[in-house]
Amino acid sequence: MIQTPILIVGAGPTGLMLSAQLHRYGTAHVIVDKKPGITELSKALAVQARTLEQYRQLGIADKAIEQGFVAETVQLIINGRVRAKIPLGQIGAGLSPFPYLFILEQSQNEALLQDKIAMQGGNVQWGTALTEVRKTATGYAGILTRHDGSQDEFECQYLIGCDGASSAVRHFLRMPLRGGTNARLFFVADIDMDVGLEKEGLLLALNKSEFMGFFPMSRPQQYRAIGVLPSSVTDPENIPFDTLKDHIEKNAGLPIKITGHSWHAGYRVHHRIADSFRSGNVFLVGDAAHIHSPAGGQGMNTGLGDAVNLGWKLAAVVNSWSDAKILDTYNQERRPFGVQLVHTTDHAFSTMVSKNWLARFMRTSILPIILGTALRFAVTRRLLFKTISQIRIAYRRSSLSDGSRSRSIHAGDRFPWFEWQGGNSFDWLTKPGYVVLSFGAALPQKPMEWVGPTTFIKVDSPAAEAAVAAGLPRNGSIVVRPDMHIAQIIA
Numbered sequence: 001m002i003q004t005p006i007l008i009v010g011a012g013p014t015g016l017m018l019s020a021q022l023h024r025y026g027t028a029h030v031i032v033d034k035k036p037g038i039t040e041l042s043k044a045l046a047v048q049a050r051t052l053e054q055y056r057q058l059g060i061a062d063k064a065i066e067q068g069f070v071a072e073t074v075q076l077i078i079n080g081r082v083r084a085k086i087p088l089g090q091i092g093a094g095l096s097p098f099p100y101l102f103i104l105e106q107s108q109n110e111a112l113l114q115d116k117i118a119m120q121g122g123n124v125q126w127g128t129a130l131t132e133v134r135k136t137a138t139g140y141a142g143i144l145t146r147h148d149g150s151q152d153e154f155e156c157q158y159l160i161g162c163d164g165a166s167s168a169v170r171h172f173l174r175m176p177l178r179g180g181t182n183a184r185l186f187f188v189a190d191i192d193m194d195v196g197l198e199k200e201g202l203l204l205a206l207n208k209s210e211f212m213g214f215f216p217m218s219r220p221q222q223y224r225a226i227g228v229l230p231s232s233v234t235d236p237e238n239i240p241f242d243t244l245k246d247h248i249e250k251n252a253g254l255p256i257k258i259t260g261h262s263w264h265a266g267y268r269v270h271h272r273i274a275d276s277f278r279s280g281n282v283f284l285v286g287d288a289a290h291i292h293s294p295a296g297g298q299g300m301n302t303g304l305g306d307a308v309n310l311g312w313k314l315a316a317v318v319n320s321w322s323d324a325k326i327l328d329t330y331n332q333e334r335r336p337f338g339v340q341l342v343h344t345t346d347h348a349f350s351t352m353v354s355k356n357w358l359a360r361f362m363r364t365s366i367l368p369i370i371l372g373t374a375l376r377f378a379v380t381r382r383l384l385f386k387t388i389s390q391i392r393i394a395y396r397r398s399s400l401s402d403g404s405r406s407r408s409i410h411a412g413d414r415f416p417w418f419e420w421q422g423g424n425s426f427d428w429l430t431k432p433g434y435v436v437l438s439f440g441a442a443l444p445q446k447p448m449e450w451v452g453p454t455t456f457i458k459v460d461s462p463a464a465e466a467a468v469a470a471g472l473p474r475n476g477s478i479v480v481r482p483d484m485h486i487a488q489i490i491a
Contacts, residue, residue, distance in 0.1 A: 002144065004030040005318045007156040010163030011124045012039070013106060014286030014303035016113035018162060020058055021311025023120035024432050025482075027318050030154075031122075032144060033163075034129035038114055041263055042190055043106035045215055045224055046297025049389035050414070052098040053484065054308050057430060060112050061098070067112075068104030071216060073201035080207075080253035088201060092385035096417050097426060099385070101201075103216060106300060133159070133172040139281050142172075158314060159282045162307070165270070167288035173279055177291065179272030179342065185229040185236045187244055189264035192221045194257045199223075203254070210251045221259065226294065229266055236266025269293045271342050277331040283310055290338040298341055301390055306334050312432075312482040321452030326400070333395045395485055402448075404489040406478075409471040415484050420466035429484050431455050439464055440475030445490055447479050 006022065008015050011033035019031045047068065055061040076084040092099030114124065127147035134141055139157035146152070161169030170177070195214070197203065199221070203214040212227035230247050233239055245258050273290040277283060286303025310330045316322035386392040394413045395401055401412035409416065418425050429435055433453030438444045444456045459467060468474050476491035 002030060002152050002154040004028060004154070004156050006030070006158045006160060006314060007032070007140075007154060008160045008162055009033075009130045009169050010161065010167070010286075010288070011035070011110075011114075011126070012162065012164065012286070012303075013044070013109050013113065013300050014288075014307050015160075015162030016110055016117065016124070017054075017304045017307035018160065018285060018311050019122060019124070020113050020116045020120070021308060022315055023117060023122050024058065025312065025315035025319065027315040030125065030156075032125040032128040032130070034147075035126060036147070037126050038110040039107050041107060042217065042224065044109075044297070044300035045103050045105060045217070046301070047102045047104045047109065048297065048301040049092060049096040049098040049100075049102075049385075050391050050393070051301045051304050052102060053096060053391075053417075053426065054304065055112075056097065056426065057484070058116055060116050063112055064104055064109070065098075065102075067108050068102055069216070069218070071101040071103055071201040075197065075201065075203050077203060077205045077253060078207065082197075091381050092389060092391075094418075095382065095385060096389065096391055097424065101297075101388070105217065109300070130163075130168045130172070133169070135280070157281060157318075160310070160314075161282065161284045161288040162286055162303075164287045165291045167284065169282060170274065170284055170288050173282050175274050175276070175279055175282075175284065177270075177272035177274055179270065179291075182269040182271075182293070184269075185233060185266055186269055187225070187227055187229050187236075187239065187264065187266050189225045189241075189244060189248075190217060190262045191223055191225050191245075191248075191258050191264075192219065192260040193223055193225075194221065194255075194259065195223075196255045205252045205254055207251075207253050210253075212248065212252050214252075222262075233266065236268060239264065239266045273335070273338050273342050277306075277335050277338070278327070283327075283330060285310060289335075290342055292342045297388070298390070302338070302341060305390060305393065308483050309334055316450070316452055319452065322450055326449075329395075329398050329400050333398050333400075336397075337393055400481065400487055402488050404491075406473045406476065406489045406491050407471045409486065409489065411486050411488055413486050415478075415480050415486055416470045416472075418466050418470040420462045423463055425463075425467070425470070426484075428455075428457055429480060433482055434487070435480040437467075437472075437478045437480065439467060439473055439477070442473075442476045442490065445477045445479060445488070447487060 006029035008018055008031040011031055022029045052061050055064055072089050074086040075082055088101050090099045129145050131145040132143035140159045141155045144152045144154055161167045199216055205212045215224040241264055249256050270291045274284050277289045285306045313326050317324050391414055396410050396412035404411045434447040435455045436444045437457050437459050439459050473491035479488040481487045
């Protein structure tokens with residue numbers, strides 16, 4: 001019999017991040033996955049700045065940076081001609097310690113997180129599937145079945161579904177994903193190719209009938225290719241690579257010669273979201289709660305953000321640091337962002353692949369002009385970075401945010417990144433738990449309804465002057481949540 005306060009089902013990036021967060025707070029749990037181990041496929045590629053900031057709290061950001069690389073540009077290729085070359089580089093300078101678009105394959109992200117869990121004394125029970133669930137007076141019970149056919153009964157207070165779009169947890173609890181599916185079929189392939197362009201970033205190739213994207217990967221000539229499958233393909237699960245190779249080389253509008261590939265697949269793009277990310281003591285996280293198009297490289301990062309949000313709250317309740325009502329804020333904070341993300345990514349992706357004449361005109365004639373012009377301005381580049389990097393995510397309407405503000409900064413916002421000679425604001429946020437910063441003559445304030453670990457910091461110059469320049473009060477206190485969002489501003 002396995003008895004645990006928290007059972008995590010699924011050990012992809014989301015489940016591994018949740019486990020790492022729980023270990024960070026010393027919270028007992030069990031994590032299982034029916035797979036034999038972490039994925040060997042590249043899968044998701046983009047690691048947004050907010051994810052790297054969360055990795056920084058875990059102490060694994062430097063290792064991630066060592067293994068991945070920065071995408072310096074996006075080249076927009078229309079009907080075979082480079083129509084816009086958009087510099088990325090340090091596009092978010094001054095906004096984050098990671099002011100760029102970063103590429104690190106999902107398999108490497110999973111390995112980093114698994115290593116972190118092992119360093120914290122934990123492990124994943126691989127080859128273990130959830131095969132039965134029933135509700136009990138105190139939570140949930142059921143059966144875990146291992147790859148050799150042996151079974152274990154389990155009891156838990158909280159059951160967490162991190163098991164992807166086909167979530168067994170969601171199906172057992174009858175929590176449907178609502179939405180739709182794009183009618184067209186798409187492909188993804190990791191290929192080696194000669195393209196005649198310097199490998200420095202993303203390539204988006206558009207013409208009247210086709211859309212293809214090429215994302216740089218770790219090997220010198222390796223790219224992730226995505227696009228629409230030819231109409232002759234009717235079964236996305238049975239695509240000969242020679243058919244796909246021929247399609248890419250003939251329709252990309254670039255002098256591409258594919259010299260090898262490691263894997264490829266066809267798929268349908270869904271845009272779906274659960275009615276709630278919580279039912280009783282069951283929580284859905286990542287793809288188990290929301291699935292959407294790959295536009296903008298948001299999928300894996302959103303699941304990791306879900307895990308960070310839920311992790312400290314579960315720890316707070318299990319460790320008796322906070323009342324159980326804090327768990328209501330997971331759905332309250334994360335689902336509205338999920339709804340927005342599903343809508344915006346679906347709209348963007350549909351425009352990029354639509355056969356409608358207006359959509360074709362927009363992507364081949366108007367889009368290059370808009371991007372080429374608007375992104376010359378720093379304010380536009382900063383807005384783009386804030387949106388794609390996920391540092392704009394805020395919880396101003398959450399019950400954990402009291403409505404307080406200091407100039408442009410509100411309770412619920414991500415705590416701002418800023419530097420001064422000899423330090424930076426995120427160094428204040430490295431310890432688990434709440435952080436209370438006091439400025440000027442203000443006295444430190446205890447976090448409301450929280451008895452867990454709390455760090456109190458008196459901020460003096462030059463840090464105090466940098467904080468004022470960033471929008472924080474000259475005299476007052478800032479209460480910062482464990483996930484680096486502001487809970488309260490007392491000025």
